[in-house]
Amino acid sequence: MAEITNEQLVARLQEKFGEQVFDIQEPYGLVTVTTTRENIIPMLQALYEDDLLQMQFLTTLCGMHFPDNKGQELGVVYHVHSLQNNLRLRIKIFFPEDDAVVPTATELYQTANWMERETFDFYGIRFEGHPNLIRILNVEEMEAFPMRKEFPLEDQTREDKINTFFGR
C-alpha cells in the first residue's frame, strides 16, 4: 500500500477537474476543496471509481449557512474517506439561498439518504433525485428550516415573557 500524500490527492483532483476545483486549503491536515454543484456528483463518482484513491466511504455530509455571503448563502460539506489509503477529503459546494437545489448522492452511497434528509430538514436544501426527501428529525408540519441563521435560539436572558406560562 503506497502512501498517498495530500499533494498527490490535490494534483489528481486538479488533473481531472482543472479549474472546477478551487479554494484549495489544508486546515489541520485535512485537504479541503470547493467545487460547483454541477461538478459535485461527477467528482464524488470519480473519487469512488479511481483505482488509486478508492474514496468509497462517505463519512458525513452536512449543511452550512453563511447569510452574509451574497449569492452563496447555503452550502453542503462532504467528508469522504478512503479506507484503503486512510486518506480523508472535505469537499464543499455553495449556492444561493433562493435556488437551493443539489443533486443527490444516494446513488453512490446508501448512507447519503438520511444525511440528505437531515440536511433538507435543517436547511431546506432540496436534493434532486432523492427517493424520499421528507423531514427526519423534526415534525412534518414544521415550516421553518431551523438551523438557518435567521432562526436564532431564544435569548436566555430576555424578560418580556411571563415565566409561569412556560413552566419556569
Add this chain to the structure above:
Amino acid sequence: MELAKQNTQIVTPDSYMQELTTLNLGPTHPATHGIFQNILQMDGEKIVSGVPTIGYIHRAFEKIAERRNFYQITPLTDRMNYCSSPINNMGWWMTVEKLLGVTVPKRAEYIRVIVMELARIADHLICNSILGVDTGAFTGFLYVFQEREKIYEIYEEICGARLTTNMGRVGGMERDLSPIAIQKIRDFLRDFPKVMREFEAMFNRNRIFIDRVENVGPITAERALNYGFTGPNLRAAGVDYDVRVMNPYSSYQDFDFEIPVGTKGDTYDRFMVRNEEIWQSLRIIQQAMDNLPEGPFHADAPEFYLPPKQEVYRNMEALIYHFKIVMGEIDAPVGEVYHAVEGGNGELGFYLVSDGGRTPYRLHFRRPCFIYYQAYPEMVVGTQLSDAIVILSSMNVIAGELDA
C-alpha cells in the same frame, strides 16, 4: 345464512393469504430500547418491509451548540451515547484542542485512554447483555450489570458523576487520578475477567442463544460500507476499520491491541466482536495502568484550561483566567476541524467550524447510530419479528445518539 355467506366471502383463502399486517414496533416498546418507531409490514410471521421513523427525542444539539461556548458544549455530548459518555466528552475536547493547538501531556492522555476504554467496556456490556435479555436470558444481564456499576463507581471517583459524566476540561483532566480511583481500576482489572468468562461461558456456546442469533440479520462488508457502518457493526462484517488504529489519538499508538473482526456480519458476529473488544480494552487499560507516566495531568495553557477552583480563590492570575474562560472572552482561532474518535458504536466525528468567536459557528456531530440505523429495514426484511428484535439490540442503537 346471509351473514355466513358474507363472512366466507371476506376470508377466502386467497385474500386471507395475501393480506399484510401493519405492525407498529415502537415508539415506546420495551424491545426497542429507546424511542423510535418501526412500521413493519408483516406477511404472517414474516417481515415484508420496514419503515423506521426517528426524531422522537430530537433536542437540537447542533443548534444549541451555536450559542454555547466550548466548555458548555461538553454536557451536550454526554447525552448522545449515554452508555459511554466519557468517550463523547473526550472526543469533543480533542476537537477543541486541535482547533486551539493545545498539546496535552502524556499522563492526561493515558488517563483519557483508561477512561475511554472503561466506557467502551460499559457500553459493550450493556449491549451484549441486553441482547441476552432479548433472547430470554436475564441472568447474564444481572451478572454484568454489577460490573458496570463498578465502572460507574470509578467514574464517580474521577469526576463525581456517573452517567452523564461531563468529565474534565479542555487541555487535560480536571483532577489527577486519586489513589482510590487507581485502586478501584486495579480491583476492576483483577475481578472483571472472571465475571466476563462466566458471561461468555453462558452465551458463546449456548445452543438456544446460537439458534436465535446465528445467520440472523447478516450484512455483507460491501453493503455495510455503503451504508456507512463503522465500529463493531462494520468489523463484524469483516472490515478491520478502527479509528484508534487508523488515526490514533490520545497515544493509542503506544498500546498493543488487536482489532477483532467477524466474517458474516450477522448478529452472532456482532455479539462476538463486542465480547472480544472488551478483552482488548482490558489489555489496553492494563498497559496504560502499568506505564502511567508521571507529570502534569493537564496542559500548560492557562488561557484555555479552566484553573482549579482552589487556585481561583487564592491566585489573581487564576481568577482572571477563570473569569475570561467562563465569560467566553478568549476567542478561538478561525478555522475548521474534523476530529473522529472510536465511540462505543463506531466513528464519532465532530466537525467544528469556528469564525473566531466564543461559540462554534457550526458544529456537526457525525453520530454513528444515526448513520447505520437506516440499514435496519434491509437487515430485517425476510426475517421474523423475534429476529427483528435481536437485530435491533445487536446493532446497539442508542436513541440519544440517533436523534441528537
